[in-house]
Amino acid sequence: MANAIRALSMDAVQQANSGHPGMPMGMAEVAVALWSRHLRHNPANPAWADRDRFVLSNGHGSMLLYSLLHLTGYALPVDELRNFRQLHSRTPGHPEVGVTPGVETTTGPLGQGLANAVGMALSEKILADRFNRDGFPVVDHFTWAFAGDGCLMEGISHEACSLAGTLRLSRLVVLYDDNGISIDGQVRHWFSDDTARRFQAYGWHVIPDVDGHDVEALDAAIAMARDWGSNGRDGVFAPTLIQCRTHIGKGSPNRVDSAKAHGEPLGKDEIAATRAAIGWPHAPFEVPADVYAAWDAREAGAAREETWQKLFEAYAAEHPAEAAEFERRMRGELPASFDDALEAALAEALAKGEAIATRKASQNALNHFGPAIPELVGGSADLTGSNLTDFKGAGALRADASFANARHINFGVREFGMSGILNGMALHGGFIPYGGTFLTFSDYARNALRMAALMKQRVVYVYTHDSIGLGEDGPTHQAVEQASSLRLIPNMDLWRPCDPVESVVAWSEAISRRDGPSSLLFSRQAVPFVTRSERQVDAIHRGGYVLRDAEEAAAVIIATGSEVGLALAARELLAADGIAVRIVSMPSTTVFDRQETAWKSVVLPEGLPRVAVEAGVSDFWWKYRCDAVVGIDAFGESAPAGALFQHFGFTAENVADTVREVLRRRAG
Secondary structure (H helix, E strand, C coil): CCCHHHHHHHHHCCCHHCCCCCCHHCCCCHHHHHHHHCCCCCCCCCCCCCCEEEEECCCHHHHHHHHHHHHHCCCCCCHHHHCCCCCCCCCCCCCCCCCCCCCCCCCCCCHHHHHHHHHHHHHHHHHHHHHCCCCCCCCCCCCCEEHHHHHCCCCHHHHHHHHHHHHHCCCCEEEECCEEEECCEEEEHCCCCCHHHHHHHHEEEEEEEEECCCCCHHHHHHHHHHHHHHHEECCCCCCCCEECCCCCCCCCCCCCCHHHHHHCCCCCEEEEEHHHCCCCCCCCCCCCCCHHHHHCCCCHHHHHHHHHHHHHHHHHHCCCCHHHHHHHHHHHHEEEEHHHHHHHHHHHHHCCCCEEEEEHHHHHHHHHHHHHHEEEEECCCCCHHHHHCCCCCCEEEECCCCCCEEEEEEECCHHHHHHHHHHHHHHHHCCCEEEEEHHHHHHHHHHHHHHHHHHHCCEEEEEECCHHHHCCCCCCCCCCCCHHHHCCCCCEEEECCCCCCHHHHHHHHHHHEEEECEECCCCCEEEECCCHHHHHHHHHHHCCCCCCCCCCCCCCEEEEEHHHHHHHHHHHHHHHHHHHCEEEECHHHHHCCCHHHHHHHHHHHCCCEEEECCCCCCHHHHHHHEEEEECCCCCCCCCCCHHHHHHCCCCCHHHHHHHHHHHHHHHH
């Protein structure tokens, strides 16, 4: 069974003339022990709600996972293995969720799979505490992750695994491929951590020094980890790390324990030598029938799901409301109460007409959406009081209490780890996760945001203190380039609302979006409330709309967030000179860009000069064929916000003067 993995992996990498054969060959017995003896899954239904989740954090070894999916009976025929790393194949270079049946998350950037696994295990724990009843463990699965030295070197592994230990996520088991080799060679020269003691310090259970090529020893270790996960170890519940001592490229006579086995094909001669060494006389991509039979998990998987389905039907008979709620959440459908919450949040914002910081407007919106949408769960990277990401009745998640009604997560100062965990929660299902920090610190989490967009996951990233309006904390904390940078991520929606009404709409759009993540940018400082018609309120969801118009408009001012109030003030100054301008509020350029051409032409008509205003870098705005941009192409300064806006030219007078200059140039 293990040699089938080795053969398929080295054959696929050789055929593609690229890839990573060493890890699949080294972890083959680990895969046999877990997948054939412990993993609860059904190849016929990769979306079964109570399946175990399997994460290949060391995703460069993707042929290990593709081999397992093919051998166990998923809809991944051998022709797809032959097409490894080819255009439009279902076997891309690194595993991609939504492309290959049975792949739970997209991995490759090392360490992020671990963070995703923590999010999945956290989801399992919250759902189990919320929905399980005596005699009805309808949420009863484990999260298993394979990880290598590279994953554990990455800083995100520290962030995520530390929190997992603190939260005692006992249904999480990580199998560590401890082979001592990375691309540059023997890791002892740059990675000498005592990994076992490190994880013990996190509060994990550790099973050290397991022979990674002894299936029986691995089986016993996994069984022990499963028992501890369900029953605790001496009364202590914690995640488990199994240290698997392996040899990279196992079976290859000349590449075993070599960095050359890591990321390049073995070559025809070495593959022939490997076949002889492991006793595998079969042709490339050929697996004997008896080996296929030994791996086939379809019958056992169907039986497991059928048993669970009968349990769930009995559960639904006794607890119909809970069963219906569980099924709704796992389908990703919003509750009927969402529409009422949106209506109430908008009504409150319109009635109050408050000039407040949009971060406070965000919290006001959460006070409506949070209680109405039980799957909306999130928190902050140690900035709850600044991000305002809690809401009325949001119980804090604590390890020594039930997670059933916990809605607020204190992630600690772990922006990257938080974002990877949120991605894992979305991937698991049953949640709309969100998390907050200062906008400038989105840079720490950048690759996790990119992964959420790549995976098309519904995650809400909340970023406050969105500009030089942050003030005295200075340029280290003042976001300048981040808004434009986030807009460049394909499939990432970015909202920068200007007042409480736009803030409500931004939240509602992020919550209801099912095909990708959203970044919500909010101000630290108070912003003016903007009056609107009912039609204008309805238009906010289009991302850009006409906020103020004039019959004979001479120019258009496009603004976002806190600069919308500035544009409105400049409009008044220009009107005093007899110059009429249109004001366009564009809270989401990404959403606006998806609108039909007719809408975009109405909002930004051809022929009218355009001036954009945003307290960030100016380069982004030239895409709208602006004649001028009032932006900031430098880092900020440490001073009160008012002084900074004056210093950098974010005044009504400067915006008005910029419009006048554009009109003079046009006229000349």
